[in-house]
Amino acid sequence: EPEVTQTPSHQVTQMGQEVILRCVPISNHLYFYWYRQILGQKVEFLVSFYNNEISEKSEIFDDQFSVERPDGSNFTLKIRSTKLEDSAMYFCASLTGRTGAKNIQYFGAGTRLSVL
């Protein structure tokens, strides 16, 4: 069964450093997402990406965050200058978005980001 893959599974970084979280969505899916989940809290939407541009972003997704789909397969989330409060699980998801298909999002296993 096709799956969304994320790397690394765990990233440890120092406050102020840049991190890039990587995702390979399911091939032929058209919509891509990043969500985050702070330990003990609910899953929160960060950003959606369609047709090579951001289609929607949340208040959390400020200027420190950016997304890119550099090569047609990878989908990356960059945090420019990490803060302690960025420590969380980051989930990538993709959705087919094709006419007539079920609008179900499939999630990757997540990257646990620890900012020290």
Added chain:
Amino acid sequence: RKEVEQDPGPFNVPEGATVAFNCTYSNSASQSFFWYRQDCRKEPKLLMSVYSSGNEDGRFTAQLNRASQYISLLIRDSKLSDSATYLCVVNMDSSYKLIFGSGTRLLVRP
């Protein structure tokens, strides 16, 4: 008011029990509804979509009441492996972004 509200639990039930979870959502424009399951420190996994007519998948039954903005999940004959957090999830716009509830924790004991 929270966009998606769930009883956090935990629900602690014996194997074989029937357990029901409820959820309410605030935005009447919500379009699609789901129950996801999340195991500790794992990704959310789709359990089932929820339709207005109600739908069943084995031991799991989901109901949607659009007028009351209420969603439910019924689990019959609980198994130990059902122990997890159950997430009520809605989406409401053309980007298909998902809005999650905080989840209801289920513990099934032997």
